Amino acid sequence: xxxxxxRDELPRLADEDLVGLVEGGDPDAFELLYDRHARxxxxxxxxxxxxxxxxxxxxxxxxxxxxxxxxxxxxxxxSVRTWLLGIVHNRGVDRLRNQAAGARRxxxxxxxxxxRERSPDAAxxxxxxxxxxxxxxxxxxxxxxxxxxxxxxxxxxxxxxEIAGLLELPLGxxxxxxxxxxxxxxxxxxxxGAAHP
Numbered sequence: 215x216x217x218x219x220x221r222d223e224l225p226r227l228a229d230e231d232l233v234g235l236v237e238g239g240d241p242d243a244f245e246l247l248y249d250r251h252a253r254x255x256x257x258x259x260x261x262x263x264x265x266x267x268x269x270x271x272x273x274x275x276x277x278x279x280x281x282x283x284x285x286x287x288x289x290x291x292x293s294v295r296t297w298l299l300g301i302v303h304n305r306g307v308d309r310l311r312n313q314a315a316g317a318r319r320x321x322x323x324x325x326x327x328x329x330r331e332r333s334p335d336a337a338x339x340x341x342x343x344x345x346x347x348x349x350x351x352x353x354x355x356x357x358x359x360x361x362x363x364x365x366x367x368x369x370x371x372x373x374x375x376e377i378a379g380l381l382e383l384p385l386g387x388x389x390x391x392x393x394x395x396x397x398x399x400x401x402x403x404x405x406x407g408a409a410h411p
Contacts, residue, residue, distance in 0.1 A: 224246055225246065227246075229247065232247050233287045236284040237285050244277075251295055254295070255299065258306070258366075258370060258380065259272040259273050259276075259306055262306035262307070262369070263309065272306055272309065275305055276298065279305070280301065291358065295380070296362070299381065300358070356398055356399065360394055360395030362391075363377055363381070363395065364395045364396065366380065366381075
């Protein structure tokens with residue numbers, strides 16, 4: 215009688231075990247991780263970028279990072295899916311920032327000056343731009359699990375239920391992280407109403 219093939223055991227392994235095998239260079243474990251999580255990763259990438267080809271490229275880039283840097287996974291910081299979606303989200307935001315910076319550079323190279331007449335709304339626009347920078351900094355200062363759910367909701371457009379599904383968390387946990395994160399943001403941004411809920 216021939217001994218069982220260890221490859222037959224792969225589908226029964228937990229994601230955390232597969233990441234350990236990927237760290238050792240196991241392509242079959244990597245393929246199984248991809249099969250388990252590519253769809254949800256694509257969904258997030260498409261929501262962020264709004265373009266199918268860009269989203270596919272982002273997912274490929276994120277999984278390449280998983281292959282190269284699987285040792286960076288720490289089970290204490292969440293599930294493999296949470297870790298992977300964090301990679302997709304961070305790289306997606308980086309791409310959006312790079313695209314915006316590229317568009318600004320292109321504008322300058324072409325000598326196109328966008329001029330707007332001074333209007334009562336110009337001051338409001340300036341304040342909104344400064345506040346957006348403070349909010350981005352505040353998100354970076356939050357605990358990762360709180361920043362992630364807020365980013366998925368406000369920048370990704372996901373509902374609480376969708377975030378719970380994406381991160382494989384109970385709905386109550388998502389709502390709790392959202393509430394705590396928003397309270398911290400209000401405090402960081404100096405909202406006077408934050409102390410009086």
